[in-house]
Amino acid sequence: MSDDLASKKCIPCEGNIPPFNADEIHRYLKKVDGWEVLEDKIDGFHLIKNFKFDNFLKSQEFINKVGVIAEEEGHHPDLWFGWGYARIKIFTHAIKGLAESDFILAAKIDKISNV
Numbered sequence: 001m002s003d004d005l006a007s008k009k010c011i012p013c014e015g016n017i018p019p020f021n022a023d024e025i026h027r028y029l030k031k032v033d034g035w036e037v038l039e040d041k042i043d044g045f046h047l048i049k050n051f052k053f054d055n056f057l058k059s060q061e062f063i064n065k066v067g068v069i070a071e072e073e074g075h076h077p078d079l080w081f082g083w084g085y086a087r088i089k090i091f092t093h094a095i096k097g098l099a100e101s102d103f104i105l106a107a108k109i110d111k112i113s114n115v
Helices: 022-029 056-073 100-113
Strands: 036-040 044-052 078-082 085-090
Touching: 022 100, 044 100, 056 078, 056 085, 056 100, 085 100
Parallel strands: none
Antiparallel strands: 036 044, 044 085, 078 085
């Protein structure tokens, strides 16, 4: 959805910034396609999205592409996949919440999911 975000580079976070507040999260959420924001006691706020595919191989190919992007960006999401589905959870571990890099990674993943 947002080529602007997808063209940016994730910035490594070592915990020296505060996590986004609710206003910042909602502003950035409009820039990505179909991601949900959830909160839990362990990870704080995080982005999560489910993807559907025709079979196991297509799910695996997608997850492999996400892995390449994650390595290139130095930002590693939690991944689950199986026959016909993939689920991705993104957040910044060091701040137990969301930052711009989380939305950048989501935008880059959206770009490959539409190919």
